[in-house]
Amino acid sequence: MGSVKWDMVNPEMIMIGTEDGNPNALAKELIEIYKPLMKNNPRYEIGTWDECEAIKIFYNTFISAKVGLVNMIQDFAMKIGNINVDVVTNALAGSTMRIMGPKYMTAGMGDAGACHPRDNIALRWLAKEYDIGYDLFDTVMHAREIQAENLAKFLIKQSEYSSGLPIVIHGKSYKPDVPYCIGSYSTLVGHYIKESGHQVVYLDPLADDTTDVVTKLDDPAVILWAHNRKITYEYTGDQLDTQPYCEIPKGSVIVDPWRKTPDIAGMTVVHYGNTRF
Numbered sequence: 001m002g003s004v005k006w007d008m009v010n011p012e013m014i015m016i017g018t019e020d021g022n023p024n025a026l027a028k029e030l031i032e033i034y035k036p037l038m039k040n041n042p043r044y045e046i047g048t049w050d051e052c053e054a055i056k057i058f059y060n061t062f063i064s065a066k067v068g069l070v071n072m073i074q075d076f077a078m079k080i081g082n083i084n085v086d087v088v089t090n091a092l093a094g095s096t097m098r099i100m101g102p103k104y105m106t107a108g109m110g111d112a113g114a115c116h117p118r119d120n121i122a123l124r125w126l127a128k129e130y131d132i133g134y135d136l137f138d139t140v141m142h143a144r145e146i147q148a149e150n151l152a153k154f155l156i157k158q159s160e161y162s163s164g165l166p167i168v169i170h171g172k173s174y175k176p177d178v179p180y181c182i183g184s185y186s187t188l189v190g191h192y193i194k195e196s197g198h199q200v201v202y203l204d205p206l207a208d209d210t211t212d213v214v215t216k217l218d219d220p221a222v223i224l225w226a227h228n229r230k231i232t233y234e235y236t237g238d239q240l241d242t243q244p245y246c247e248i249p250k251g252s253v254i255v256d257p258w259r260k261t262p263d264i265a266g267m268t269v270v271h272y273g274n275t276r277f
Helices: 004-009 025-037 049-080 085-093 116-129 136-161 185-195 229-236
Strands: 013-018 043-048 167-170 200-203 222-224 253-256 268-271
Touching (some): 043 049, 049 136, 136 253, 167 185
Parallel strands (some): 167 222
16 A cells, blocks of 8 residues: 555566466457556466466565564564674675575475575574574474475375385485485485385485485386476576486386476376466
8 A cells, every 4th residue: 555556557467367377368358458558567477366366465475474584683683782684684685696586486395405404493593592582493494394294295195096106206315416415305205204104215326325225216106306407506507407317117107396397108297286187
């Protein structure tokens, strides 16, 4: 409120919902109606009615989360001392490669590695030590755990639907092309699979932890396509996709949390996160 007149003709985007998410004739007609009215030449996002509603709602919650985070830094500044919150937030606001840009906006495997989870755990302690009164970091890390458990349950269901095919995670290290398994999201998903009483093995030629690692598959399996080089390294200009770490047997079910694997003859490809059927 207060800037409705300006906002109406200078939106960040215009969302148009259709039943199946495709740009039908009516959607195109709406775009032609909007174009001469808009002053900033906004982008047009077309999706299903459900997707457009989700864009609107999650847009607002991203703003709430952002405000909550910067005000949290303010609270830490007041508790710890010797900190000007504006110095910290201005540095973060200028970080357009990862924080304020499109990086990390593809849903897939969870946050991993030696640094990010560690820093959240450290700040959980700091929030308690300085009696901030709330702990966003605990919530973030709890969500990471539950998201991994949800993915594990999905893999188990796919195994059960496929007459008990074994479960394999393609990539054990925390990201492609590195050996380090510390903080690996693959092993977190694997933990929940094992906790449910099922077996899991990993395919990864570089993994420094060789426990439950195999080098080839002789029989079909439910395979979580955990590694995706292009998603991980595309910002560097690297366009190479992850090549299979071994030949994938026919009859396998590939669960791709990045939704990039095309249909493969003789296999079932499931795009985790896309529920349009």
